[in-house]
Amino acid sequence: MAQRPFNFSAGPAAIPEEVLQKAAAEMLDWHGSGMSVMEMSHRGREFISIYEQTETDLRELLAIPPDYRVLFMQGGGIGENAIVPLNLSRGEAADFVVTGSWSQKSAKEARKYCTANLAASNEASGFTTLPDPATWKLDSRARYVHLCSNETIHGVEVHQLPDLKGLGSDAPLVIDFSSHVATRPVDWSRVGLAFGGAQKNLGPAGVTLVVVREDLLGHALPICPSAFDYKVVSDNGSMYNTPPTWAIYIAGLTFQWLKAQTEGSLTGVAAMELRNIAKAKLLYDFIDRSPFYVNKVSPDCRSRMNIPFFLADESRNDAFLAGAKARGLLQLKGHKSVGGMRASIYNAMPLAGVQALVDYLQEFEKTQS
Numbered sequence: 480m481a482q483r484p485f486n487f488s489a490g491p492a493a494i495p496e497e498v499l500q501k502a503a504a505e506m507l508d509w510h511g512s513g514m515s516v517m518e519m520s521h522r523g524r525e526f527i528s529i530y531e532q533t534e535t536d537l538r539e540l541l542a543i544p545p546d547y548r549v550l551f552m553q554g555g556g557i558g559e560n561a562i563v564p565l566n567l568s569r570g571e572a573a574d575f576v577v578t579g580s581w582s583q584k585s586a587k588e589a590r591k592y593c594t595a596n597l598a599a600s601n602e603a604s605g606f607t608t609l610p611d612p613a614t615w616k617l618d619s620r621a622r623y624v625h626l627c628s629n630e631t632i633h634g635v636e637v638h639q640l641p642d643l644k645g646l647g648s649d650a651p652l653v654i655d656f657s658s659h660v661a662t663r664p665v666d667w668s669r670v671g672l673a674f675g676g677a678q679k680n681l682g683p684a685g686v687t688l689v690v691v692r693e694d695l696l697g698h699a700l701p702i703c704p705s706a707f708d709y710k711v712v713s714d715n716g717s718m719y720n721t722p723p724t725w726a727i728y729i730a731g732l733t734f735q736w737l738k739a740q741t742e743g744s745l746t747g748v749a750a751m752e753l754r755n756i757a758k759a760k761l762l763y764d765f766i767d768r769s770p771f772y773v774n775k776v777s778p779d780c781r782s783r784m785n786i787p788f789f790l791a792d793e794s795r796n797d798a799f800l801a802g803a804k805a806r807g808l809l810q811l812k813g814h815k816s817v818g819g820m821r822a823s824i825y826n827a828m829p830l831a832g833v834q835a836l837v838d839y840l841q842e843f844e845k846t847q848s
């Protein structure tokens with residue numbers, strides 16, 4: 480098969496070709512079962528084996544400690560914006576660190592269920608910086624502190640998770656890691672709960688990963704739907720209702736692919752982190768050197784995954800996108816709220832894809848001068 484185009488979509492996003500090939504090969508008959516994974520009972524031996532392997536591989540990849548539960552849910556990151564306060568707030572208060580569109584949405588949704596304090600915001604900078612944790616106004620009554628650890632739209636990433644205890648707070652940290660899960664290790668000692676939709680780095684849309692410390696289970700509000708009560712989901716091994724079996728299976732294939740990735744002596748997520756650093760550096764270095772392209776995010780909090788950039792001459796945007804598409808560089812248009820361009824370079828994007836983009840940026844710049 481010919482080289483597929485490089486897909487820079489923010490999500491649903493590129494999936495490793497090997498994963499797609501394997502799923503295609505197993506589509507009609509999974510491992511001699513005579514069934515597609517889509518046609519299997521979620522309670523049957525075959526699917527249970529897929530599920531267990533998927534959870535085991537994820538725990539290994541992310542080094543999830545034994546006192547954290549792994550839940551495969553539905554409703555996406557946006558669903559979790561309601562599900563987290565329904566489970567953790569006890570109808571009281573929660574703190575929000577607003578660093579871009581996604582955390583802003585989370586705070587707004589939480590207001591339906593609890594008091595959502597604005598602990599810090601970088602909106603005045605146009606979401607191009609991160610508020611220093613030392614300046615956060617944490618509420619001693621907050622049941623949790625919400626932080627989006629990678630703002631997919633504004634291209635802002637938290638490179639070191641805050642130590643809330645060191646800031647005088649006993650509340651658990653909740654992170655929305657939708658768009659950078661499995662692209663770098665997670666410091667679980669600083670996290671009470673992490674959630675993320677799968678469609679950026681883990682697989683197809685339809686499954687939402689939740690990793691939650693055991694002591695946070697069992698505090699859901701009475702109005703919380705049973706299917707969204709973390710304790711109910713956990714007690715039933717994510718099978719209180721029918722889980723998104725196909726999406727879990729593809730995520731499982733992606734985890735096997737991740738485990739097989741190496742960079743030097745590193746494997747898995749550590750290898751991906753090294754590769755992701757190199758990919759992001761290649762693109763940012765080029766943008767910073769060129770007078771024709773600009774990224775406005777402060778270098779200390781630039782995302783390795785989502786790189787928004789603008790052409791100095793925005794009247795050339797349509798020509799830029801058409802030329803990119805003709806070269807097999809897809810879905811580079813920026814989010815409508817920000818404009819310009821955005822290159823999302825998740826785990827499935829190889830260094831060669833970023834190099835192809837840089838080559839195109841350079842060539843397009845030349846034709847414009």
Ligand SMILES: *Cc1c(COP(=O)(O)O)cnc(C)c1O
Nearest residue numbers: 555556557558581631657658676
């Ligand atoms: C994509 C994304 C979401 C939304 O996920 P849905 O699956 O559409 O609900 C939430 N948070 C972040 C950081 C995202 O990147």
